[in-house]
Amino acid sequence: AQRVTQPEKLLSVFKGAPVELKCNYSYSGSPELFWYVQYSRQRLQLLLRHISRESIKGFTADLNKGETSFHLKKPFAQEEDSAMYYCALSGISGSRLTFGEGTQLTVNP
Amino acid sequence: DSGVTQTPKHLITATGQRVTLRCSPRSGDLSVYWYQQSLDQGLQFLIQYYNGEERAKGNILERFSAQQFPDLHSELNLSSLELGDSALYFCASSELQGPGANVLTFGAGSRLTVL
Numbered sequence: 001a002q003r004v005t006q007p008e009k010l011l012s013v014f015k016g017a018p019v020e021l022k023c024n025y026s027y028s029g030s031p032e033l034f035w036y037v038q039y040s041r042q043r044l045q046l047l048l049r050h051i052s053r054e055s056i057k058g059f060t061a062d063l064n065k066g067e068t069s070f071h072l073k074k075p076f077a078q079e080e081d082s083a084m085y086y087c088a089l090s091g092i093s094g095s096r097l098t099f100g101e102g103t104q105l106t107v108n109p
Numbered sequence: 110d111s112g113v114t115q116t117p118k119h120l121i122t123a124t125g126q127r128v129t130l131r132c133s134p135r136s137g138d139l140s141v142y143w144y145q146q147s148l149d150q151g152l153q154f155l156i157q158y159y160n161g162e163e164r165a166k167g168n169i170l171e172r173f174s175a176q177q178f179p180d181l182h183s184e185l186n187l188s189s190l191e192l193g194d195s196a197l198y199f200c201a202s203s204e205l206q207g208p209g210a211n212v213l214t215f216g217a218g219s220r221l222t223v224l
Binding site: 032046049090098101 | 144150152167213216
């Protein structure tokens with residue numbers, strides 16, 4: 001079975017502060033991990049995936065297999081980062097994505 | 110629009126009724142997924158189709174069914190509706206293989222309200 005846990009439903013930080021959105025997973029094989037984001041009045045969209053090892057909009061996420069975590073980090077939060085963030089996991093290629101319950105990030109001015 | 114299109118955007122109906130939600134995948138995507146998002150819950154996977162065939166099933170109720178047609182559009186049928194079925198239903202599509210596999214393109218969702 002595959003499971004994704006996002007322990008924080010709500011996270012509030014001030015502009016310019018570092019932010020970390022936590023994600024833990026359970027999966028018996030080698031998973032692929034993603035972060036999806038939904039800005040207000042927009043569709044859910046891919047933010048980044050661990051195999052790309054990219055920094056998107058200043059966000060990075062490192063897969064830690066030992067801790068089964070894939071936390072999303074940004075050193076200096078911006079107001080436009082306020083959104084709902086979902087961590088997701090997939091097993092074999094082309095299989096379903098399992099999503100966490102999401103974290104609502106609010107960046108205050 | 111070459112993205113994922115869902116209709117209707119909003120639907121209000123009564124308990125016991127039946128509704129059909131429709132989804133057109135992104136151009137070129139053969140795989141379609143349905144997710145349910147209820148209040149205070151994340152995205153719950155319902156079912157996946159690939160090129161007309163059911164590929165994976167999640168926590169989909171027996172009152173719910175889906176299919177994917179030869180033109181690749183998909184329909185989610187919800188019957189004997191209950192108050193608890195009120196939710197946002199998302200459709201997503203993806204390639205099945207290659208670098209785009211597992212990267213889902215989402216529709217705007219269909220908001221179902223059961224009164």
